Amino acid sequence: MPKLSTEQLLRRKIQRRFNKAVVDYSMLADGDKILVAVSGGKDSLALLELLAAQSRIFKPRISIVAAHIRLRNIEYLSDAAVLDEFCRSRGVDFHLIESEFDASTDKRKSPCFLCSWNRRKALFTLAQELGCNKLALGHNMDDFLETLLMNITFQGAFSAMAPVMGMKKFPLTVIRPLCLVNEEDIESLSQLAEYPRQVKRCPYERESNREEMRQLLKHLETLNPEARYNLWGSMSNIQHELLPPHVEKKQ
Numbered sequence: 001m002p003k004l005s006t007e008q009l010l011r012r013k014i015q016r017r018f019n020k021a022v023v024d025y026s027m028l029a030d031g032d033k034i035l036v037a038v039s040g041g042k043d044s045l046a047l048l049e050l051l052a053a054q055s056r057i058f059k060p061r062i063s064i065v066a067a068h069i070r071l072r073n074i075e076y077l078s079d080a081a082v083l084d085e086f087c088r089s090r091g092v093d094f095h096l097i098e099s100e101f102d103a104s105t106d107k108r109k110s111p112c113f114l115c116s117w118n119r120r121k122a123l124f125t126l127a128q129e130l131g132c133n134k135l136a137l138g139h140n141m142d143d144f145l146e147t148l149l150m151n152i153t154f155q156g157a158f159s160a161m162a163p164v165m166g167m168k169k170f171p172l173t174v175i176r177p178l179c180l181v182n183e184e185d186i187e188s189l190s191q192l193a194e195y196p197r198q199v200k201r202c203p204y205e206r207e208s209n210r211e212e213m214r215q216l217l218k219h220l221e222t223l224n225p226e227a228r229y230n231l232w233g234s235m236s237n238i239q240h241e242l243l244p245p246h247v248e249k250k251q
Contacts, residue, residue: 007192010185017180018050025163027175028054032062034175035132037123038087038094040068040078040198042190043138045086047178051136052090064136067095067126069119073102078198086196095130097122124170132172139176142183145231146213154209160235182228 004012022028036051038044051064066087068080080096087094101118127135139161148160163179166172178186189195220227 007189010189010192014046014181014185014189015050017182017185018177021163021177021180022054025175025179027164027177028060028062030060030062032060032134033130033132034062034064034134034136035123035127035130036064036066036092036136037119037138038066038068038083039138040083040196041138042186042195043140043143043178043183045195046181046186046189047136047138048087048092049090050177052092056091065093065095065130065132067097067123069122070096070098071115071118072098072100074115079196082196082198095126097126124167124172127172128170134173134175136175136177138178140178140181140183140186141228141232142214142217144176144179145217145228146210148231148235149213149216150209153213158235158238180232 034051036044036048038048048064048066051062055062055064066083068078068083070078070080084094084096099118099122101114123135127133144160148158151157151159161176161179162174163176165174167174217228217231220231224230
Protein backbone atom coordinates (compact mmCIF):
# COMPACT_ATOMS: atom_id res chain seq x y z
CA MET A 1 0.00 0.00 0.00
CA PRO A 2 1.54 3.35 -1.04
CA LYS A 3 2.48 5.76 1.74
CA LEU A 4 0.15 8.73 2.07
CA SER A 5 1.58 12.18 1.43
CA THR A 6 1.63 14.92 4.08
CA GLU A 7 -1.27 16.62 2.33
CA GLN A 8 -3.32 13.43 2.19
CA LEU A 9 -2.77 12.75 5.88
CA LEU A 10 -3.75 16.31 6.74
CA ARG A 11 -6.87 16.13 4.59
CA ARG A 12 -7.88 12.94 6.38
CA LYS A 13 -7.43 14.61 9.76
CA ILE A 14 -9.50 17.63 8.75
CA GLN A 15 -12.14 15.39 7.17
CA ARG A 16 -12.48 13.41 10.41
CA ARG A 17 -12.98 16.60 12.44
CA PHE A 18 -15.44 17.92 9.86
CA ASN A 19 -17.40 14.65 9.91
CA LYS A 20 -17.49 14.63 13.71
CA ALA A 21 -18.92 18.16 13.81
CA VAL A 22 -21.54 17.33 11.17
CA VAL A 23 -22.66 14.21 13.09
CA ASP A 24 -22.33 15.49 16.67
CA TYR A 25 -24.31 18.66 15.97
CA SER A 26 -26.71 17.24 13.33
CA MET A 27 -25.71 19.86 10.77
CA LEU A 28 -26.85 18.23 7.53
CA ALA A 29 -30.07 16.60 6.40
CA ASP A 30 -31.41 15.20 3.14
CA GLY A 31 -32.67 17.95 0.87
CA ASP A 32 -30.57 20.76 2.37
CA LYS A 33 -29.64 23.57 0.03
CA ILE A 34 -26.69 25.38 1.57
CA LEU A 35 -25.26 28.79 0.82
CA VAL A 36 -21.51 28.79 1.61
CA ALA A 37 -20.07 32.18 2.54
CA VAL A 38 -16.74 32.50 0.73
CA SER A 39 -14.63 35.38 2.05
CA GLY A 40 -11.52 34.39 0.13
CA GLY A 41 -9.66 33.31 3.25
CA LYS A 42 -8.28 29.83 3.90
CA ASP A 43 -11.17 28.79 6.17
CA SER A 44 -13.96 29.53 3.71
CA LEU A 45 -12.05 27.85 0.86
CA ALA A 46 -11.49 24.72 2.94
CA LEU A 47 -15.17 24.73 3.94
CA LEU A 48 -16.21 25.07 0.29
CA GLU A 49 -14.07 22.07 -0.67
CA LEU A 50 -15.41 19.91 2.15
CA LEU A 51 -19.06 20.71 1.46
CA ALA A 52 -18.59 20.33 -2.30
CA ALA A 53 -17.22 16.82 -1.69
CA GLN A 54 -20.07 16.11 0.72
CA SER A 55 -22.62 17.13 -1.92
CA ARG A 56 -21.36 14.29 -4.14
CA ILE A 57 -22.08 11.68 -1.45
CA PHE A 58 -25.36 9.80 -1.65
CA LYS A 59 -26.50 10.54 1.91
CA PRO A 60 -27.37 13.01 3.16
CA ARG A 61 -28.17 14.41 -0.27
CA ILE A 62 -27.36 18.13 -0.21
CA SER A 63 -26.71 20.86 -2.76
CA ILE A 64 -24.56 23.94 -2.31
CA VAL A 65 -23.97 27.36 -3.83
CA ALA A 66 -21.32 29.91 -2.88
CA ALA A 67 -21.35 33.67 -2.40
CA HIS A 68 -18.88 36.45 -1.71
CA ILE A 69 -20.10 39.75 -0.25
CA ARG A 70 -18.14 42.81 -1.34
CA LEU A 71 -18.66 45.96 0.72
CA ARG A 72 -17.84 48.92 -1.47
CA ASN A 73 -16.78 51.18 1.42
CA ILE A 74 -14.32 48.69 2.99
CA GLU A 75 -10.80 48.41 1.64
CA TYR A 76 -10.85 44.61 1.56
CA LEU A 77 -11.27 43.55 -2.04
CA SER A 78 -10.88 39.87 -2.87
CA ASP A 79 -10.31 38.78 -6.46
CA ALA A 80 -13.81 37.68 -7.45
CA ALA A 81 -12.56 36.01 -10.64
CA VAL A 82 -10.20 33.80 -8.61
CA LEU A 83 -12.98 32.87 -6.18
CA ASP A 84 -15.35 32.15 -9.06
CA GLU A 85 -12.80 29.80 -10.66
CA PHE A 86 -12.09 28.07 -7.33
CA CYS A 87 -15.80 27.40 -6.78
CA ARG A 88 -16.67 26.38 -10.33
CA SER A 89 -13.67 24.03 -10.54
CA ARG A 90 -15.33 22.16 -7.68
CA GLY A 91 -18.75 22.17 -9.32
CA VAL A 92 -20.24 25.01 -7.26
CA ASP A 93 -22.05 28.06 -8.65
CA PHE A 94 -20.61 31.36 -7.40
CA HIS A 95 -22.45 34.62 -6.67
CA LEU A 96 -20.86 38.04 -6.11
CA ILE A 97 -22.98 40.51 -4.16
CA GLU A 98 -22.03 44.16 -3.59
CA SER A 99 -23.28 46.24 -0.69
CA GLU A 100 -22.15 49.04 1.64
CA PHE A 101 -22.84 50.60 5.03
CA ASP A 102 -22.27 53.91 6.79
CA ALA A 103 -20.26 53.45 10.01
CA SER A 104 -21.30 56.89 11.22
CA THR A 105 -24.97 55.91 11.51
CA ASP A 106 -24.52 53.80 14.66
CA LYS A 107 -21.88 54.89 17.18
CA ARG A 108 -23.02 52.19 19.63
CA LYS A 109 -21.45 49.47 17.51
CA SER A 110 -17.87 49.09 16.27
CA PRO A 111 -17.15 49.26 12.52
CA CYS A 112 -16.20 45.55 12.73
CA PHE A 113 -19.67 44.70 14.07
CA LEU A 114 -21.41 46.80 11.41
CA CYS A 115 -19.30 45.32 8.64
CA SER A 116 -19.98 41.77 9.84
CA TRP A 117 -23.70 42.40 10.30
CA ASN A 118 -24.12 43.93 6.84
CA ARG A 119 -22.29 41.00 5.25
CA ARG A 120 -24.55 38.57 7.13
CA LYS A 121 -27.69 40.49 6.19
CA ALA A 122 -26.70 40.33 2.51
CA LEU A 123 -26.07 36.58 2.85
CA PHE A 124 -29.43 36.04 4.58
CA THR A 125 -31.22 37.90 1.78
CA LEU A 126 -29.41 35.99 -0.96
CA ALA A 127 -30.06 32.65 0.76
CA GLN A 128 -33.79 33.35 0.70
CA GLU A 129 -33.67 34.41 -2.95
CA LEU A 130 -31.85 31.18 -3.89
CA GLY A 131 -34.14 28.97 -1.82
CA CYS A 132 -31.41 27.91 0.62
CA ASN A 133 -32.41 26.67 4.06
CA LYS A 134 -28.90 26.78 5.54
CA LEU A 135 -25.95 29.16 5.56
CA ALA A 136 -22.46 27.70 6.16
CA LEU A 137 -19.79 29.92 7.75
CA GLY A 138 -16.09 29.08 8.00
CA HIS A 139 -15.41 29.66 11.71
CA ASN A 140 -12.83 27.18 13.01
CA MET A 141 -12.17 25.99 16.57
CA ASP A 142 -9.74 28.85 17.26
CA ASP A 143 -12.44 31.37 16.31
CA PHE A 144 -14.83 29.78 18.81
CA LEU A 145 -12.29 29.75 21.64
CA GLU A 146 -11.06 33.29 20.98
CA THR A 147 -14.68 34.49 21.05
CA LEU A 148 -15.23 32.62 24.32
CA LEU A 149 -12.18 34.30 25.89
CA MET A 150 -13.23 37.71 24.55
CA ASN A 151 -16.76 37.42 25.91
CA ILE A 152 -15.56 36.30 29.33
CA THR A 153 -12.97 39.09 29.47
CA PHE A 154 -14.90 42.01 28.01
CA GLN A 155 -18.59 41.16 28.45
CA GLY A 156 -18.62 39.05 31.60
CA ALA A 157 -20.55 36.38 29.70
CA PHE A 158 -19.74 32.70 29.25
CA SER A 159 -20.62 32.51 25.58
CA ALA A 160 -19.05 31.94 22.17
CA MET A 161 -20.84 30.86 18.97
CA ALA A 162 -23.28 28.05 18.30
CA PRO A 163 -22.25 25.31 15.82
CA VAL A 164 -25.88 25.26 14.66
CA MET A 165 -28.18 28.25 15.13
CA GLY A 166 -31.66 28.88 13.83
CA MET A 167 -32.39 32.49 12.87
CA LYS A 168 -35.43 34.15 14.42
CA LYS A 169 -36.16 36.64 11.64
CA PHE A 170 -35.17 34.46 8.67
CA PRO A 171 -36.24 30.90 7.72
CA LEU A 172 -32.58 29.93 7.82
CA THR A 173 -30.18 27.88 9.93
CA VAL A 174 -26.54 28.90 10.31
CA ILE A 175 -24.02 26.03 10.49
CA ARG A 176 -20.29 26.11 11.25
CA PRO A 177 -18.88 22.74 10.12
CA LEU A 178 -15.24 23.68 10.86
CA CYS A 179 -15.93 24.22 14.56
CA LEU A 180 -13.79 21.21 15.56
CA VAL A 181 -10.95 21.90 13.10
CA ASN A 182 -7.81 23.69 14.32
CA GLU A 183 -6.80 26.83 12.45
CA GLU A 184 -3.21 25.56 12.27
CA ASP A 185 -4.34 22.54 10.26
CA ILE A 186 -6.32 24.69 7.83
CA GLU A 187 -3.33 27.00 7.39
CA SER A 188 -1.10 24.01 6.63
CA LEU A 189 -3.63 22.68 4.11
CA SER A 190 -3.89 26.05 2.40
CA GLN A 191 -0.12 26.03 1.84
CA LEU A 192 0.13 22.41 0.71
CA ALA A 193 -2.90 22.69 -1.60
CA GLU A 194 -1.76 26.13 -2.78
CA TYR A 195 -5.04 27.89 -2.12
CA PRO A 196 -5.18 31.30 -3.82
CA ARG A 197 -4.04 34.03 -1.42
CA GLN A 198 -6.18 37.12 -1.02
CA VAL A 199 -4.80 40.45 0.16
CA LYS A 200 -6.34 41.56 3.45
CA ARG A 201 -6.46 45.29 3.95
CA CYS A 202 -9.23 45.84 6.48
CA PRO A 203 -8.84 49.39 7.90
CA TYR A 204 -10.44 48.35 11.22
CA GLU A 205 -8.44 45.18 11.82
CA ARG A 206 -6.28 46.64 14.59
CA GLU A 207 -9.31 47.87 16.52
CA SER A 208 -10.21 44.31 17.49
CA ASN A 209 -8.97 42.45 20.59
CA ARG A 210 -8.98 39.15 18.75
CA GLU A 211 -5.22 39.08 18.19
CA GLU A 212 -4.64 39.40 21.94
CA MET A 213 -7.03 36.51 22.53
CA ARG A 214 -5.18 34.49 19.89
CA GLN A 215 -1.92 35.00 21.78
CA LEU A 216 -3.63 34.17 25.08
CA LEU A 217 -4.88 30.88 23.64
CA LYS A 218 -1.36 30.03 22.49
CA HIS A 219 -0.04 30.83 25.97
CA LEU A 220 -2.64 28.57 27.59
CA GLU A 221 -1.48 25.76 25.32
CA THR A 222 2.09 26.19 26.59
CA LEU A 223 0.73 25.61 30.09
CA ASN A 224 -1.34 22.61 28.99
CA PRO A 225 -1.22 21.14 25.45
CA GLU A 226 -4.84 20.03 25.91
CA ALA A 227 -6.04 23.53 26.87
CA ARG A 228 -8.03 24.14 23.68
CA TYR A 229 -9.93 20.86 24.01
CA ASN A 230 -10.59 21.51 27.70
CA LEU A 231 -11.88 24.98 26.88
CA TRP A 232 -14.15 23.50 24.23
CA GLY A 233 -15.40 20.83 26.63
CA SER A 234 -16.08 23.42 29.32
CA MET A 235 -18.81 24.99 27.18
CA SER A 236 -20.92 21.84 27.53
CA ASN A 237 -19.75 20.89 31.04
CA ILE A 238 -21.08 23.79 33.12
CA GLN A 239 -21.27 22.78 36.79
CA HIS A 240 -23.87 25.22 38.05
CA GLU A 241 -23.64 24.06 41.67
CA LEU A 242 -20.02 25.22 41.78
CA LEU A 243 -20.77 28.69 40.39
CA PRO A 244 -22.25 31.79 42.02
CA PRO A 245 -26.04 31.90 41.65
CA HIS A 246 -27.60 34.47 39.37
CA VAL A 247 -28.45 37.68 41.20
CA GLU A 248 -31.11 39.97 39.78
CA LYS A 249 -29.94 43.56 39.38
CA LYS A 250 -31.81 46.00 41.58
CA GLN A 251 -33.72 48.72 39.79
